Amino acid sequence: MIHTSSSLRLLLAMALTVGFFNTGCDKHNHTEGEVITRVTVHLTGIGNSFNQEFEAKDDDGDGTFNSIDPISLPAGSAFMCRLHLYDDTKTPVEDISEEVAAESNEHLFVYAVSNATMVIGNLNTDGNGAPFGLESIWTTALASTGSVKITLYHEPTNKNSTTDPGGEVDVEVSFPVTIQ
């Protein structure tokens, strides 16, 4: 009986220790997860007064875009494009594009237009003079509809390829485009 009660006491002591472990921990501050929840395409007319932002947003943070704005542009015009990437889960909201720009050597934006009569070129360059693409020039021709797929590659191995630059995809979003 003596042994029983001493083992019970030992157990109790252990349960208390464990209770300490359980309550003494804070919940969600151990990791640095950074996600892109919003992509903004900011288009400013060159030689015209066009100035509009189009957004793709992941409102619930599940990793899929909940809404993508259709891009509507006048025909026969040219635009200066600047992309912005945000993490809305942070307070204050974090502008990830600044960081991407700071690491331009390790990033590449690739633009792929389908069906719409539009050309995207003049990608801005990184520190080594290779394409980077956070900024670009968009030129529209005839009235048409289609889409533009914007892909951000991290650590690409061939920055001159638009089909297989290597590395990993950080963002890929396809905006519907109407030229009228």
Place this chain on the structure above:
Amino acid sequence: MLKSKAAIAGFCSLCCLGLSAQDCHFALRGHVTEAETNEVLAYASVLVRETGKIVSTDENGWFAIPNLCEKTSYTVEIRHIECAHFTQIVQLTENTAMEFRLLHDAVLNEVVIREKALPPPPTQAAETVAQSDLEAGKGVHLGETLKKLPGVNLLSSGATVAKPVIQGLHGNRIAIVSDGVTLQSQQWGNDHAPEIDPYASETIRVVKGADGVRYGVGAMAGAVVLEPAPLRKESGRGGWATLNGFSNGRGLAMAGSIDWRLHHNEAWAFRLQGTYKRNGNLRAPDYWLGNTGTREFDFTGMAAWEREKTQHTLSISQFNQAYGVLRASHVGNLTDLRFAIASDTPRNNLNYFSYDIERPRQEVQHNTLKYKGEIRLNEVWKWVTQYNFQYNRRQEFDRGRGSVIEGDRPQVSFRLWSNTLDAGLEHRPIRHWQGAVGVQLLQQLNYVSRGGYIPDYLSFGGSVWAIERWRRFPHPWEFEAGIRYDYRWSHATTSGNGNNNLDEVVQFGNVSGTIGAIYRILPELVLRGNTGFAWRPPHVNELFARGVHHGAGAYEQGNPDLQTEKAWNTNFSLDWQSKHGHAGLSLFRNAVQDFIYLNQPRDSVVLTVRGPFPAYFHQQADAVLQGMDLNVSLRTLGRVYVEARASTLFALRKTNDSDGKNRDWLPLMPGDRYQYGLRWLIQDHSAPTFIRLLATTAIRQWRIPAEGLTKAAPETFTVLGLEAAHSFRWGKRRIEAGLNVQNLGNRRYREYLDLFRFYADMPGVNVALRVKAVF
């Protein structure tokens, strides 16, 4: 010697008292080992002086003496060529199996025998890892020690991360039980290896078949049971140290253990054990596998206070591992994955040798604290209490932009606390029935960081169980029956990831049962049959997962309406063992109602922020897994043995597809596998001297679902392995040395159950050398 005379006197008075009611159909079965080295003693003679019966131990150190009387003291004498003779007094209350440990006592120049009752063998098909395979595999990981067993496969992520697969099932469907503690960690993840240091174990056994009654919910396909060496029984010190070197990855593994029992207070015994492992990038035949280095440090401490009727054991252990994840396996979206599959050589590979472990990498820590108390209440009943606390921390470090990797913080972390309390009453045989009843209480708390893909949860569980075994040697039959009820309550919550504001309570309860029999057709031939019912509640990831699972490169979505999985597992096994060799055949059928699996509907893709990902959905359907395992080792000319092992599995699920098919194969099931070779046994004892050449042929898995990316199964391959071991005495120490060459021909191959098969080949030739000193 004086002691034994006193006991014989006791025996005389006893037999006079209880002569009329005496039953003389008992048997003493025993296993004889050398206490210092744990070597089994084959061909030792065992004499029961009172009856004049004499038998000899078999190759594995076992013997059996039938027709002994109950409640009687017998003097057992054991003789072995290398030693003098030893005596021990044994009293039989019922049929028992006992472990006899012989110890050379330097002071008294005589040998002492310690004996303890052994637990009965399982009625399910079971395999024990051969000592030589165990020693060779310990320096790598748990999976490596198991992979030669028929019916056991590895679900791996490259060569460094491997989960055991028993007859097609893994993860939460098997139990991993180390020193009586069921491992509680993030085993739902296919890329999460069990946090087990094989150096802390002396024996590893795999139970194939449902064993929910013994091991609780989840043991639907079996269990991997690891037992540490028993603590030192004699006062003084002992231990071992080992060093392993590996050519591939330029790896090193060191381990050592020291045991002691106090001289002035023999009730106290202690053990300290530690392991350190390190390797750099592994090499496939044609290229380095960039970022496949690992680092591991583990330790165990045990303290026991043992008296005749009471035992208290306290043990702590910690497992720490950091490992790199193959750089080439880190792909972005589906486009990247298609490029990776199309490419013959790994993309983005770091094609050089390095010990550095870079991102992506994972770090795991597992802590276990265990207390076990055993109190013998009387001749028949024993009260056993066990409490264990486990804390598992898993951190995943992803690649990313400068600010993401700043401060070297992980992107995802999982922390799991588990408390388990077991209480049971065990009884020695009562009218030939021996068994136990017990209760278990479990509490778990899981915290996941943002983006962690599974929710937080708090769980409570409880169970009651009873198991009984009838045996009456030399009666050829042995029976077992057991029943258990488990209940689980879980509260899942999350904020910030794909399951915004999840707040759900789920509860599950069900019965498990087992009925088994063993029939000894001949002393060398044993037939076992078992049918068992086991179940498993759906895990939180199957219920609530939602998002991209980066370890798997897939979008996964849970289903909150999932029901429990119920398995009815039946298996038969026939084992033959003689001096000419041994053979084992087992047949099994596991019918699983509401089997939960990841389904990928044809070309289903989810568009994520990072582009398209293949989409998988947790679904359930009735499934049947059936197959056969075979294991043969036959002595031919001289001391050359021919060895062969084969396993095959057919795993189908019911479907109600529109195209009229009503059955389809389950994904990620092992294909047919054959191992065959020659073993030249040069010197035969428990640590034998031998050379073995073994080939492994894995047939291309064709039993795969028609849909999904899983359809790419690698080609059939054959790899060769060469092993040799030798043990000798060096002064008072015993030295064991071993050589192990894997993938002898440096063949290029990929495994279907390797999650990295899309990206890179398996490692090429590896020469491992090991030396172990026992003192």
